[in-house]
Amino acid sequence: MGKTFRARRLPAHGVKAGWAALLPSRKPTPELDRAITADVVVIGAGFAGLAAATRLTELDPSLSVAVIDADVVGNGASGRNSGFLIDLPHDISSGNFGVDAATKSRNEITVARSAIQLYTRLAHTNGWDKDVFDPCGKYSVAMTDAGKEHLAAYSSKLKALGEPHQLLDAAAIADVTGTRSFKSGLFTPGAAMIQPVALVRGIADSFEGSSVTLFERTPALSIETSWCGCAVKTPKGEIRADKVILATNGHAESFGFGRGELLHVFTYASLTEPFDPSVLGGLRKWGATPAAPMGTTVRRINGAEGDRILIRSRYSYNASIEVGSSSMKGASKLHDRKFADRFPELRNLKFQFRWAGAMALTWNTVPLFGELEDRIFSACACNGIGGTKATAAGIAAAELVIGHRSALREIFQAFDKPQKLPPRPLVEVGVRFNLAMREWRAGRE
Ligand SMILES: Cc1cc2nc3c(=O)[nH]c(=O)nc-3n(C[C@H](O)[C@H](O)[C@H](O)COP(=O)(O)OP(=O)(O)OC[C@H]3O[C@@H](n4cnc5c(N)ncnc54)[C@H](O)[C@@H]3O)c2cc1C
Incomplete structure (x- = not known):
């Protein structure tokens, strides 16, 4: 029928x-x-x-x-x-679907690398340049001592998995990002950056x-x-x-x-106006995810008009799969704070674009x-x-x-x-509380 x-x-x-x-x-x-x-x-x-x-x-x-x-x-x-094609799981130790933790991590890596391989093939066949798809790796950055410890622990887990990576001290990550705000960094070469x-x-x-x-x-x-x-x-x-x-x-x-069964969660991004690259040292193109999973993602891109910084932060639960202006305003204020905390040398730079997007999660x-x-x-x-x-x-x-x-x-x-999922009113309260707690725990990260 x-x-x-x-x-x-x-x-x-x-x-x-x-x-x-x-x-x-x-x-x-x-x-x-x-x-x-x-x-x-x-x-x-x-x-x-x-x-x-x-x-x-x-x-x-x-x-x-x-x-x-x-x-x-x-x-x-x-x-x-934000344009990160990430090849390694953020959390390497937990296993929750009936296989041991190392197998779970290996499976996650297979999933991620199958995707990156598809884009590598497409980039090759279609002649995309590195402004579209760049297999350049990515950084994770720590703003706090807790974040620094997390990156060191993550490095040990990567070692155990045999995954190449490089831990960077404050001076070395400053050479990449041009700012002295980060306490440490960790480079993983298998990620790719895209212009989405x-x-x-x-x-x-x-x-x-x-x-x-x-x-x-x-x-x-x-x-x-x-x-x-x-x-x-x-x-x-x-x-x-x-x-x-x-x-x-x-x-x-x-x-x-x-x-x-689906949780509709939004996250938010802001992109600055272009700035003169000589104002900020470091590389002109890099991307860094936070040491804490609910923290702030940062990216520097370069173009003909100058360089720009992208900030991605804040998660919100929106069961209607739409966001309103108050959520956008709240996220924008947070982005301003996160940006000022990371780039004091760019204090007069304004954000030119702000947007939000939906993701679907399951329990x-x-x-x-x-x-x-x-x-x-x-x-x-x-x-x-x-x-x-x-x-x-x-x-x-x-x-x-x-x-x-x-x-x-x-x-x-x-x-x-x-x-x-639990009944709707419980989900509304529970998810909002959970997101707020995790963001609070991420702190300056
Ligand atoms: C600000 C932000 C930053 C993020 N950063 C990253 C990152 O750096 N790295 C990363 O891996 N992920 C990131 N994500 C998450 C990532 O973008 C999403 O997980 C991903 O885009 C989901 O892809 P998708 O194809 O499943 O869904 P979508 O991209 O949502 O595609 C679904 C499509 O279905 C269409 N559609 C829906 N209903 C209908 C219908 N009835 N008829 C026809 N078409 C329909 C929609 O128009 C849409 O184009 C980020 C998300 C946001 C919002």
Whole structure:
């Protein structure tokens, strides 16, 4: 018997991310205005959806794939992030899905590196330069003695895993960042830095002339399944296909999937106006994540007009999958403080762009992955760090659809199912309290 899943709400991503504003404008692909057929429909053109479409055609170039997104490529969270493709887990010691801690860490590394490998292949094939995808590694930085201890302990765990890295003292990390605010740093060479909007646009452009057709500004209003296939209805058209990959992150819930299982958490970024690079020493391009997981991410980028600093900090729980102006104001004030604490030498510099973006988390930090209904496959609920995790979920979903076996697919299929959340009022209070506590514990980090 057939089933119908209607979208009860569509994404509203809010003000554009600074990354888009730094690039020349791009003409979106046409919206779908007719009935078409495809072998597979991918709903959502973020990291997960674009990776799924790419992997499908890598495995079977004869497959016809339609990708639709409610918005323009780059307006979703995949174009709103800080641009770190992180290859190593932040927490190496905990194991909570039935395997020992070292295996869990190794699996997380396989997931992350599968994603980075996909982008490495795409960068090579499409001739992307280092302003789009730069396999340059990243730093972690400590603002406090507690953070410094954490980095030293993390270094021991990396050693035990045999992962190359370098601990930097205050003077050495100052040589990188140009500021004396950090007490220590840790460099890991396997991470990559991206210009998020340039990267997702680059993938969208790479579909030209292939068997993947992208339709932007084309929301999926419903998915109908029957014994002979499925139909995805959009405002002006319809796609009939054999299978659907849902890559809508938290908006899986809008179709009724993962209801009562997804936590919609936002995080925020601000990007300064350009400054004269001679004002701040150090390297002109670097990225640093905080020693404490709930701390502040910092990045310096360089361009023709000068250099800019990005600050990413603050998490908020927004069950409606939208943020209001008061959340933006609160995050902006926090960013101003974090920036002043780290870059006293740039005290007169102003922020030019501010934005927020959504992430979907689950209680037991597992993705909403696999065949949720007959013919409907999911690569949703990134649990943060979606640059790698959502990308890898998209790859694994494509492999599952095609029947291709891989270590990555096995890891995804072995994840537990998302746990049910406690009743809504308890979640609201509990998550807000938890986020506030963790931010407080992160302190100056
Ligand atoms: C400020 C910020 C900083 C971050 N920094 C990092 C970082 O440095 N590194 C990292 O790894 N992660 C980072 N993240 C997280 C990361 O961006 C996300 O985890 C990732 O983008 C999730 O990718 P996705 O493809 O699953 O979802 P999304 O990018 O949200 O893509 C889902 C797509 O589905 C579309 N969609 C939804 N509903 C429909 C519908 N009905 N019909 C059609 N299309 C629909 C949306 O328009 C959207 O484009 C950050 C996030 C934010 C907000």
